[in-house]
Amino acid sequence: MDCWVDGQPAHALSLKDRGLAYGDGLFETIAVRGGQPILLDRHLKRLAEGCSRLAIAADIEVIRHELLAYGSAMGEGVLKLILTRGDGLRGYAPDPAAPGRRILQGNPPAAYPAVHGEHGIRLFPCNTRLSRQPLLAGLKHLNRLEQVLARAEWQDSEHAEGLMLDQAGRVIEGVFSNLFLVRDGVLMTPDLQRCGVAGVMRAELLFQAESLAIPIQIADISLEQLQWADEVFVCNSVYGIWPVRAYAALSWPVGPLTRKLQTIARALLDA
Amino acid sequence: MDCWVDGQPAHALSLKDRGLAYGDGLFETIAVRGGQPILLDRHLKRLAEGCSRLAIAADIEVIRHELLAYGSAMGEGVLKLILTRGDGLRGYAPDPAAPGRRILQGNPPAAYPAVHGEHGIRLFPCNTRLSRQPLLAGLKHLNRLEQVLARAEWQDSEHAEGLMLDQAGRVIEGVFSNLFLVRDGVLMTPDLQRCGVAGVMRAELLFQAESLAIPIQIADISLEQLQWADEVFVCNSVYGIWPVRAYAALSWPVGPLTRKLQTIARALLDA
Numbered sequence: 001m002d003c004w005v006d007g008q009p010a011h012a013l014s015l016k017d018r019g020l021a022y023g024d025g026l027f028e029t030i031a032v033r034g035g036q037p038i039l040l041d042r043h044l045k046r047l048a049e050g051c052s053r054l055a056i057a058a059d060i061e062v063i064r065h066e067l068l069a070y071g072s073a074m075g076e077g078v079l080k081l082i083l084t085r086g087d088g089l090r091g092y093a094p095d096p097a098a099p100g101r102r103i104l105q106g107n108p109p110a111a112y113p114a115v116h117g118e119h120g121i122r123l124f125p126c127n128t129r130l131s132r133q134p135l136l137a138g139l140k141h142l143n144r145l146e147q148v149l150a151r152a153e154w155q156d157s158e159h160a161e162g163l164m165l166d167q168a169g170r171v172i173e174g175v176f177s178n179l180f181l182v183r184d185g186v187l188m189t190p191d192l193q194r195c196g197v198a199g200v201m202r203a204e205l206l207f208q209a210e211s212l213a214i215p216i217q218i219a220d221i222s223l224e225q226l227q228w229a230d231e232v233f234v235c236n237s238v239y240g241i242w243p244v245r246a247y248a249a250l251s252w253p254v255g256p257l258t259r260k261l262q263t264i265a266r267a268l269l270d271a
Numbered sequence: 272m273d274c275w276v277d278g279q280p281a282h283a284l285s286l287k288d289r290g291l292a293y294g295d296g297l298f299e300t301i302a303v304r305g306g307q308p309i310l311l312d313r314h315l316k317r318l319a320e321g322c323s324r325l326a327i328a329a330d331i332e333v334i335r336h337e338l339l340a341y342g343s344a345m346g347e348g349v350l351k352l353i354l355t356r357g358d359g360l361r362g363y364a365p366d367p368a369a370p371g372r373r374i375l376q377g378n379p380p381a382a383y384p385a386v387h388g389e390h391g392i393r394l395f396p397c398n399t400r401l402s403r404q405p406l407l408a409g410l411k412h413l414n415r416l417e418q419v420l421a422r423a424e425w426q427d428s429e430h431a432e433g434l435m436l437d438q439a440g441r442v443i444e445g446v447f448s449n450l451f452l453v454r455d456g457v458l459m460t461p462d463l464q465r466c467g468v469a470g471v472m473r474a475e476l477l478f479q480a481e482s483l484a485i486p487i488q489i490a491d492i493s494l495e496q497l498q499w500a501d502e503v504f505v506c507n508s509v510y511g512i513w514p515v516r517a518y519a520a521l522s523w524p525v526g527p528l529t530r531k532l533q534t535i536a537r538a539l540l541d542a
Binding site for chain 1 (some may be wrong): 274276281282283284285286287288289290291292293294295298325326349353355361362363364365367374376378381399400402403404406407412413414415416417418419420421422423438446447
């Protein structure tokens with residue numbers, strides 16, 4: 001399916017776009033099933049927060065209508081929205097009145113092996129560490145060189161994802177996933193105030209767990225805490241949940257809370 | 272003048288470009304005088320180091336010939352080269368064989384007030400701190416949201432540049448310049464192993480100072496050291512040198528070493 005730029009079919013982008021020049025923008029990767037963008041409200045909420053923190057002028061309701069129309073036209077697959085600050089003149093200074101530029105791209109459904117969800121995966125131990133930047137933490141912005149470097153660290157198919165630590169050695173997230181662990185019945189996930197992307201599936205799982213009265217803890221997590229976890233899993237809004245079976249010398253079984261939340265994620269993504 | 276993409280006149284970019292998707296690339300901003308790209312070898316050296324560290328396959332000699340041809344055609348102005356990893360498929364994993372994509376853009380000469388160089392400037396105290404990322408430090412890569420946020424902190428024309436500290440409060444650089452100070456005859460500039468852009472004019476000035484037997488120190492610099500400096504200046508490869516007269520409550524005279532190096536920078540840029 002053709003891309004859309006600001007609501008119109010397009011094949012190319014202005015060379016003056018600040019998304020290209022500085023990574024000055026945000027993105028969302030949204031599963032589409034039966035013409036419906038899944039978890040759309042959560043994607044739009046994160047996008048709106050990003051626009052607010054980066055001071056990008058964008059009309060979220062216009063974006064909602066475009067995503068619904070594009071999703072309806074594509075039917076099944078993965079919809080990527082890139083929202084940039086639009087064209088720039090020379091220099092870093094942003095034009096506060098510049099309307100954001102909306103780029104929509106449709107891709108076929110993700111083709112991950114079913115075995116990742118069924119039997120679980122092995123996490124590659126990435127050497128690339130996430131830097132501390134509270135001003136950008138949580139956002140899905142376009143400055144992703146750390147993820148590019150981390151993902152380039154392994155080529156084998158043994159590792160379906162990689163684990164990224166921050167510069168202080170805290171456990172933060174996967175390269176394209178968030179991470180959860182379970183310990184003594186408590187569902188834990190790293191605090192993302194310093195770095196990391198606050199994933200839409202992560203937010204949804206925290207909401208679902210709260211509804212089920214499962215105790216939740218959002219906190220700094222050390223490698224030692226990971227070692228003593230009863231269950232570990234990663235998640236994102238495209239594949240749902242993958243149990244984590246191994247990381248370096250550590251290993252875990254696939255546990256019951258992982259399976260319970262996986263069923264919930266699957267129901268959402270199969271909607 | 273038209274932009275060039277991979278050596279051909281072009282007005283638009285592929286929507287699949289990884290420069291847009293992830294800021295996966297590098298750039299150089301080069302002064303052009305009398306058809307000549309100034310300090311071309313230093314620009315290409317930094318670019319080559321960036322390609323090596325990001326594992327972007329690019330033929331630096333092809334880039335050199337394109338920059339020379341483009342510069343010759345534009346005559347006077349500022350030439351911007353963006354080198355991205357080219358088109359990507361879905362996901363962060365880079366294709367190690369992907370050839371880089373070369374984007375050349377010509378702009379008219381920068382129109383900074385002459386008074387900046389003559390009388391010196393005032394630095395805005397930016398709240399945006401630079402994050403520590405040794406894997407990217409020194410490179411002029413396309414992940415520039417920190418600079419965008421910092422430059423958005425002031426709109427007045429009283430401040431020609433802003434000063435950025437790192438998360439530990441060390442003095443690092445301007446938003447679009449490098450910083451030097453002089454103390455007891457020693458020329459000092461911040462160490463850029465953790466963050467910052469290792470500017471081409473910075474490298475040239477260090478080289479020139481060495482040739483003149485001026486003592487040089489590349490080290491961590493605190494705000495207190497800045498306070499006790501005899502002279503402070505900022506530099507880049509487009510405007511040369513601007514003396515710094517004030518930063519917050521601090522102030523400095525325009526000193527003799529600043530003037531000496533400014534003459535050298537001016538001679539290069541007026542070539």
